[in-house]
Amino acid sequence: MSEKTGIPPCMLVAMTRRRALMSAATAAGALGLAACVDLPGEFGSVERVDIAPQTFSLDDEGLEALATVGGIAYLKLEEGDQSVELAIVRAGEDELLAFNHLCPHANLGIAPVDGTPDGFEGVWLADERAIQCGWHKSAFKEDGTYVDDLSPETTGIANIAVYDITFDRDTNTGTVAF
Numbered sequence: 001m002s003e004k005t006g007i008p009p010c011m012l013v014a015m016t017r018r019r020a021l022m023s024a025a026t027a028a029g030a031l032g033l034a035a036c037v038d039l040p041g042e043f044g045s046v047e048r049v050d051i052a053p054q055t056f057s058l059d060d061e062g063l064e065a066l067a068t069v070g071g072i073a074y075l076k077l078e079e080g081d082q083s084v085e086l087a088i089v090r091a092g093e094d095e096l097l098a099f100n101h102l103c104p105h106a107n108l109g110i111a112p113v114d115g116t117p118d119g120f121e122g123v124w125l126a127d128e129r130a131i132q133c134g135w136h137k138s139a140f141k142e143d144g145t146y147v148d149d150l151s152p153e154t155t156g157i158a159n160i161a162v163y164d165i166t167f168d169r170d171t172n173t174g175t176v177a178f
């Protein structure tokens with residue numbers, strides 16, 4: 001157990017808030033982390049970031065997954081020295097949802113990014129209207145509530161931050177409110 005963080009060393013291998021370091025979370029790291037799942041409580045942050053509303057285009061590079069209902073894409077929005085990393089879900093033809101990208105369980109990314117190992121990408125559970133993290137299967141309803149019944153490998157995780165988001169199909173743009 002780390003004195004600084006109170007986190008088991010096996011969890012520290014892939015805990016990072018930096019997208020760039022996600023590429024370092026290789027399959028080996030992922031497997032190391034998977035070996036110490038089934039831990040109660042949360043180790044990640046659930047903090048919300050407070051920046052001005054921002055509009056983005058679904059035509060932007062990297063957001064191709066949002067062309068399909070059920071797709072999840074990573075989006076980083078910045079304002080001055082503030083930034084927020086989001087997992088955007090195309091929950092319906094006319095509907096987007098915005099979750100914090102970093103999972104409250106171990107601060108690993110939910111949306112697929114460069115370096116996310118195959119099989120560790122988050123998924124949208126359409127019937128349950130919940131997003132499920134690909135790392136240890138923690139699931140969160142559209143309002144951010146952690147769902148124990150949909151989370152086979154974790155228990156007692158904090159809720160995830162969600163943001164208001166609108167979708168304009170005419171312009172193919174989304175606007176996130178903070």
Ligand code: FES
Nearest residue numbers: 103105133136138
């Ligand atoms: S990081 Fe473990 S469930 Fe998301």
